[in-house]
Amino acid sequence: MYFTNLLTISYVAIVALVSSLASAAPILPRDVYVPPILYPKAGTVWHVGQRHNVTWDVSNPPVNITNSRGAIYLRNTTHFFQDIPLATGFDILLGRFEVTVPDVTGTDIRVVLFGDSGNWSPEFTIKP
Template identity: 50%
Template sequence: MNSLMTMLFFALTTLLALATALPVYVRDVFVPPVTYPHTGTVWFVGQKHNVTWDISGAPSQITNPIGSIVLAHNGLLNLTHPLASNFSILAGRHEITVPDVSPDNSYTIVLFGDSGNDSQNFTISK
């Protein structure tokens, strides 16, 4: 019985050593702040603009590096018509075309990748 316990001990010790030797890949959630558009920005329907965000704090391993940009109005996201999708969140910018929407000053841009991060309110005019 004593040799069986010794064998089990060495087997478990070996398994523990192997498990701790495996590389660990930690991925972080990256929520870059949107820098443009911002309060005071006025976009006109049909114009092209670069939506920009700060990538300076990007971790080395990102959970989801693929981004999308959605327009929100009064807090309601237009998820069925994204302004852009399938781009690298590490690009720091992406060009969009301003959609034909009702003029108002309560629009925001929501940047999705790992997490959603929205811009300040801005205006869209015709």
């Protein structure tokens, strides 16, 4: 009987210790961060092969960003060009990233900035 009580007490002590350790680790709330794209703007014209700084507003980021690694892609009205990333893996808090314009043309092109969430620029034009 003494041995059974000792095992029960040990088990309860271990469970209490693990519970206290788990509750001691703070769980930080995470915020979805969707910084507005500043450039390219509506009416902007890019040419294939040029280099441009895609820029976005980082003036008011949340304290705990869910995903701080950014990616930049292009899309048009009907197609998301996921096979042609303009940039990936950069810090979303940089506020700008230089990209080279790929061989994609049209008048309904948008930049898509991913981090926590995807947000789109206004439509602009890419010419040959």
